[in-house]
Each structure stands twice: as C-alpha cells, then as structure tokens.
Amino acid sequence: MARFEADLPPMTTSIGHSTADDIWVQGYNLADELMGEVDFGSTFFLLVTGRLPTRGEARLFNAVLVALADHGLTPTALAARLTYTGAPDAIQGAVAAGVLGAGSVFLGVFEGAGRVLRAAAPDAEASSDEELDRLAAGIVEDHRRRGSRIPGLGHPFHKNGDPRTARLLALAREHDLLGPHTRLMLRVQALATSPSGKALPLNAGGACGALLCDLGIETEVLRGVAVVSRAAGVVGHLAEEARAPMGTTLWRLAEREASYEPRR
Amino acid sequence: MARFEADLPPMTTSIGHSTADDIWVQGYNLADELMGEVDFGSTFFLLVTGRLPTRGEARLFNAVLVALADHGLTPTALAARLTYTGAPDAIQGAVAAGVLGAGSVFLGVFEGAGRVLRAAAPDAEASSDEELDRLAAGIVEDHRRRGSRIPGLGHPFHKNGDPRTARLLALAREHDLLGPHTRLMLRVQALATSPSGKALPLNAGGACGALLCDLGIETEVLRGVAVVSRAAGVVGHLAEEARAPMGTTLWRLAEREASYEPRR
C-alpha cells in the first residue's frame, strides 16, 4: 500500500520473550527466578521499571497498590457491575469498563501531584531542606496566583486526614524511602491552605503520587499503576456481583428515580 | 418513569466501606490491617474470596498471577500499544484495550479447564484415587466422543512441556495445596492423547485453572483473575511504549505489508 516510506525505525522490547523451553521477563527466567520467589506486586514493579524492588521498596509499592484497590460502591465499581449485567460471558469487558472510569476526576489528583512534583524536579542527591522549602513555596505561590487547587491536598470525606496517608508515610520512613518528591510534597502541604484559610490534609492520592515518583515510576505510567490496583478491586466487585447481583436493582432504581422530560 | 414495579430487592456488599476516619475492605481495616501487612496479590485474593489466604495459598496465588502476567509482544500487548499511540493522554483506555483481548482464544483454555473440572465436581474430602480415576476417564471419553480438545492440554510452542506448569505443581505440592481439581486434571492429562496418539503436556493455563479451582476461586471469576494479572503486563508494555514507542512502526509495517484489493 506504500503510503509510508520503506525504512522503518527498529522495534526493541525488554519485557517478555520465550523460547521452546524458557520464558523470560525483563531478563529473568519466569519459572525459575520469579514464580514462587517474587510476589505479584514486585513483579509488576519489575515489569514497569525494569528492575526488582528492594525489600523495603516491595513493601511500600505493595502498600500503595493495596491502598488504591477499592473504595466501595464507587462509579467505577458500579459501571463494572452494570456492564457485567449485560455481558456476564465476557468479564474482561466489565473489568475494562471499571478501569475506564479511572480518569481525570478520580486519578487526576494522583497523576497531578506527580506532575507538579516532577516539574519542580527535586534532586535526590542534593535536595537540602532549604532547597525543598524554596521549591515548596514556589509551588504554593504559583497555584495561589492561578487560583487553582494543589493536587493531592484535601479530601471530601476524610476531613481529619486520610488514614492511608499516615500509614504510607510511616512505611516509607521505616524503610528510609521518604525521598525528595515526598519531602517536597510534605512541605507543600504544610504551607498550603484552603481559600478560607484552613489547613489541608495530604490525601492518599497525593501521598501515593509522591511516593511512586520517589520509587522511580515515570509520570506517564503513574495512572497505569493505579489502574492495575483498581482492576483488582473491580474483579472483587464482579465476584460479588456474580454471587449477589445488584445491577438490575440499580437499573430499576435509576428508572424509578429519574423523571422523563422530553425536550421536544 | 415507573417502568419497573416499586419493590426492589435489597442491595448488599461486603467489599468496601468508609467512614470519616476509617476505610474497610472485606471487614479489615485497610490502613491498620492490610497496608504494609498483606501483599497486593493476597489483598486481591481477599477481595475475590472474602478471606485472607494462608501463607502457602498466598505464595501459590501470587505465583499464578506472576505466571500469567506477560507473554511478550502478544496481540494483547500490541493492541494496548497501538491504542496508546492514538490516546496517550488516557492510559486507562490502553490498559482496557489490552485487557479486552483476554477472551475465549487466549483465556478460553484457562476458564475451560476450570469448567470441565468443576462440572466433574470432585469432592475435596472424599475424592479417593479410584473416584478421580473414574472421573478422569469420563472426561477423556466424553471429549473423544464429541471430537473436542480438552482445555489445558498441549501447547503450540512449549512442545516439551510448559516451564510454568512444573513450577506451579511443585509449589502446590510444597504447600500441600494439590487439591482434588488439580489431581483430577493430572489424571486427565495422563490419559489424554492428541488425535495422532501423542501425549499432551499440561499447559500453564490448565494448571492455573485447576489450581485456582482448588484455591476456591469461583468459575465465573477465573478469567477475571487472569485479567488483573495481564493488566500488570500491559502496563509494563505501556511504560516501555512511552519510552521507546513501536506503535507507529507497527502501523507502517501493516500498511507496507498489506495489499489493497477492493471488492467493488
């Protein structure tokens, strides 16, 4: 068809490869070196970053995945359940539907926090307290001037602080993984206030975003990490939906509660 | 709108719930009892089954998730990468696209093995060797008569046996988790042959399906477990695609290799 020229850039991958006798993942022998040796969360870390996590990194990365897996009957879980109602024979479609709601509103905070921190570019080696103070003041001032909220601060339900945040920070401290992005995020939190002057707690999205930056997860993939976590929660909901369905009740509820007002 | 009657069946969920101060997952306090205490794979097990796995179950379930996470540049991974090419701003869509190819062809074996075994309904308590032999002979005979392949046996590449199968069985034996479904599957494998009379190895899909049945995963959700595993592999591919894209090259390759033959 020749719409494109003949010379194509080379394609290379470092992820997976198999021969008749062996399967390799990021250079590790899957059956011998990973299965039974490395937990799923750490294998996910390997797939994304190209290296196995240390013991502390594995514990923290797993804790982030656990923290984001479920939030009850969220729009995400409801969309998955309603999709399963119509297509129970294709559960992959219901998982996909659940995952597709993990967009700017729900994961915007998460990714947004990462973007703000990465843009400030704190240096792992050289970030003195003074330097981080300066960067934090810049971030707060910049958002104040533009009248925009700093992603990762405040929470609609957990007014006294998100219980996951304290736990994540404690784990990071325990394993000496409180890196420059999280240290910067904490300084931003300490400086920032709501328009009415109240302190804003660091929410789990902000904490996870900062910690994943410190763990070396690329900004483009931050949302992808949360999506895998959320997929696990969605499959939990679908397992329950298969046993004790609520999809049809939700449908009836919507039909009952909504009024029809044609515009014609 | 009142198309449905007024009385609706009650909706209940056991998965997630939150108050101002706490978040609960299957009755566990998320921040205190799960994060940092339980790995992500085990939390996924909890979400799906409603209980935490034992140490051995956790190791085996994690190994299953690790085994299925990636298979290199499969149609699944390619679909995700090509979707990312068009919509890099919505990585959740690329993950969804990758997950949607996890259907009857790729995961049919997996789910199919589970269905065959569950239909035979081996009893965990009372399944004597003789009983399992009898059930296995029935399954093999039934498929022979209908001329259909037994799901979980044979592999297009790993002719000498799928390296993941041996590892999974060893792990199950080590933790005394070789339950009646897997014992039945092994008997089926020992009896079955290809149409040309050759022995057929137990592939990873068949082994995973049988082991997950023994772990108590419902048949309807088997494919969902594989989908979460595969989502992790897909995000690995997307992380690589963001760094070293091959989507446009695949596009050009297809345009170059395909010929246009209008039917008009």
Added chain:
Amino acid sequence: MARFEADLPPMTTSIGHSTADDIWVQGYNLADELMGEVDFGSTFFLLVTGRLPTRGEARLFNAVLVALADHGLTPTALAARLTYTGAPDAIQGAVAAGVLGAGSVFLGVFEGAGRVLRAAAPDAEASSDEELDRLAAGIVEDHRRRGSRIPGLGHPFHKNGDPRTARLLALAREHDLLGPHTRLMLRVQALATSPSGKALPLNAGGACGALLCDLGIETEVLRGVAVVSRAAGVVGHLAEEARAPMGTTLWRLAEREASYEPRR
C-alpha cells in the same frame, strides 16, 4: 525474536486506502462518491458487506439501526454515564464502557436468533412455504426437547407485541425484503408457545436478527451492527450527562441504598 517461522500468510484488505490526493473506501472515492451522496447508515452497510445497499435495503438497514439505538436508562447507558463521571476528559472511554455491556444478555437474543436461522439455512431461491414450515417445526421441536427458549420471542415489557417489530416487518414488505430468514422466523413465532401455552410475540431483537440475515450480514458481525447503533444512543446519553449530570446522584443512591455486611 524468531519465535514464529519466517513465512507469513499475506495480508489483504478491501476496506480503506489513501493516496496523496484520494481516499478510497471499499473501492469508492470517499469525497466524490460517498460524502453527500450516501447516508451514514448506508456507508456502514458498505463497510460491512462490501457493497452499497439498494434504496429499500438502505431504508430497512437504517430502520434497524434506529430501532436499536436507545432504550432509556439501561445498564449500558448508566455504565457509560458513571464512566464519564470519573473520566470526562476521555469520552471515548465512556462510549467504550457503554458498548461493553452489549453482550450476551442484551444482544444474545439478537445474535441467537440469527444463529438459529442461519443453522437452519433456508435457501433464498428455493425456500417454498412447505420447506419453511418443515424447518420451523424442527426449530420449535428442537428447543422444546432441550427445554430452551427460542431467541427472539417474548418481551418482558411489551407483552402485546414490540412496537418496533410491526414497523420493521411493514418496511421489509414494502420493499420486498422479507427474505427466507424472516419468513422462517415468522413461522417459528406462529408455532412456538411459552411453557404455560401462551403465544409469544416476535420481539425487535428477533426481527432485527432475521432481517439482517436476509440483508446478508454475516452471523459473526450481527452483534457488531447493534453495537454501532447502541454507540449512537450512548453518545446521546453522554451529551445529556455533560449538560445535566446524574452520575454522582447514582453513586450516592447506591451508597445510600446498599447495606454493608462484611463476611469476616
């Protein structure tokens, strides 16, 4: 990577092709022969079948697409709206979520009717009334013996007959497009009764399935035709959701109505 042998089967496509000056679709010049000349429904027919419909076929095919486009606040529409709530920046994801619920439960009837009719293989040229009577009796008897419902008959709401069915049949008759599949379906309907002995009306899914078979749509693609139709309805719902959102209300409704009963 060389996991596969070197010789690959050729790839050919008849659908689309473009040069610097022209774009071709199924051998037609897109700008000169299709845009402004052929409506979207007919272009869809061309894309799927490789030929343009006659005037009558175009009217009937468009009527089928119109018939299936919307059914109010169905699980499909709700899943799309809830996905939009979380990811308004990626409307393609919300459309995809809406489409993913178009599975076995909602479109099973549609595709199932087509499969039953295609399996009976009525011959367009030679199907005498006697031959069709014989095939219809066989279908009804076969389902009675297996205790299974005949797809396309009966409707939960439209007890007196689906209003779309009469309209579709009238259009088909008007254009002399009541082919052997639909004639067979009508005979099946006349013979079949519910378990309690009542007559069962031909529903819109059954009528559309039969008529699309007569129009030459392949069985594998029947569901795909309905999916495009439903996508239009879903975008209608999303346009409304953007103006007058109900996603958050649905979420609150679910949280309010559901009770939390941990299994622990």
Added chain:
Amino acid sequence: MARFEADLPPMTTSIGHSTADDIWVQGYNLADELMGEVDFGSTFFLLVTGRLPTRGEARLFNAVLVALADHGLTPTALAARLTYTGAPDAIQGAVAAGVLGAGSVFLGVFEGAGRVLRAAAPDAEASSDEELDRLAAGIVEDHRRRGSRIPGLGHPFHKNGDPRTARLLALAREHDLLGPHTRLMLRVQALATSPSGKALPLNAGGACGALLCDLGIETEVLRGVAVVSRAAGVVGHLAEEARAPMGTTLWRLAEREASYEPRR
C-alpha cells in the same frame, strides 16, 4: 451505608422512555415517527442535540460521519483486529478497543479546532467579516506567540489539501450552513503559515470540528460524534477480520521484527 447525606439532586432525562405499548426517543414515537422516516445519522443528531436536523443539516452531518468512518489500517483498526484475534466471542470488546484509540493524537485536532473556535465565540447573528478577521488574527497571533500549532491545519499525507475538506465546504455552502465557526476557521487558515512560512491546508478534522460547532454540537461531545463514526469503520474491519484474518500475521510480524534486549 450513609456516607453521603440523604437529599439527592433530582435526575431527569429527555432521551429515552418506554411504556407497554410505545417507545419514545427525545419525545418522538420511535416506531411511528423515526423508524423508516429518519435515517440513522439524523437519529444520532436527534439523540445528541434534542432536535431533528433540517434536510441540509442531515446531509452535512451524514457527510461528516461518512468522512471520519475509516482511514484504512490505522492503529485504531489494528488494535480492534488484534483484540478480535483473542476474543472473537465478544466483538463488542474489539469495537471498544478500536474506539479507545480515538484519543488526543487522532481526534485531538478535531476537538482542538472546536475548542479554539468556541473560545473565540463568534456570534452567529452578528459576526461581520471584520469581526471574524479580528478574531482570526487573534487566534493566529496567540498560537504564534506560544509556539503551538493551530489544530485543524496541515496534513502529513494530503499535502495538496485533504480531499474531504473541499467536499464538506461545498456541501455546507450548498445548504447555506457555512456558519460563523467555519467562516472563522477559513480565515484562520488563510492567515496561518507553517514555521517555514508555507501555507497550511485545512484538514478534514479541522473542517469537521468547525462544521459540527456550526451545527450546534457541544464541544464536550465533538469527540463522541467522531467515535460513533469510527465505530462503524471498526466494525467494517472486524467483518473483514472474521472472513480474512490478519491478526495472527501482525503478531508474527511484530515478533519477527522486534529484537529482545533485556535491561537486566
């Protein structure tokens, strides 16, 4: 569960509603007033805008849908085909995968053009030529200063002008539908040049975006219109894939052409 307060905002819809005897869409009786009377493209217009198009609007809107339906073996079509390879039993998933690649890269131009034009807010009634000249100069100057490309201008293949653009503009003129957004877009095109000083043709995305704005499609839904159009093209590709598959060849091609370079 009571996480939210009890009082919920009301939910209303104007789209679809059904009673035992009738089905209504935007206040029209589906069977009597739409099926057989109104083509699918016009019904889609009704679903999105709440009103039926005039004869000229229907022709133009259909032409836009036809223009965007297919572009050959694009990443979008390839992703759908590869998904079908793995899950042929759930064609809705393959359509969804095809639709999910309709994101910022491929439809960014389309939506971006609409956003730029809507932000300039030309007034349908009062937009004099002078006023539009002033707005166009502002848009060009603004993009030049920020060093960003104006969405809708230039095309990688159709260097001499996109053949669809001329056709769309001719249709709009014929029906007196060249409204203020399109007139503004044309002025922007006349003023803008590439960084090297060359004129940039108005591409089909830019023309469609402007014309849909003039037709009253909301900015948030522009991409959704293109997604339905593309879904039709995707189903065309899947119909071909079911007859003459290329998915496995694409897989083999990728495996053959890509080199494996583990990072370990």
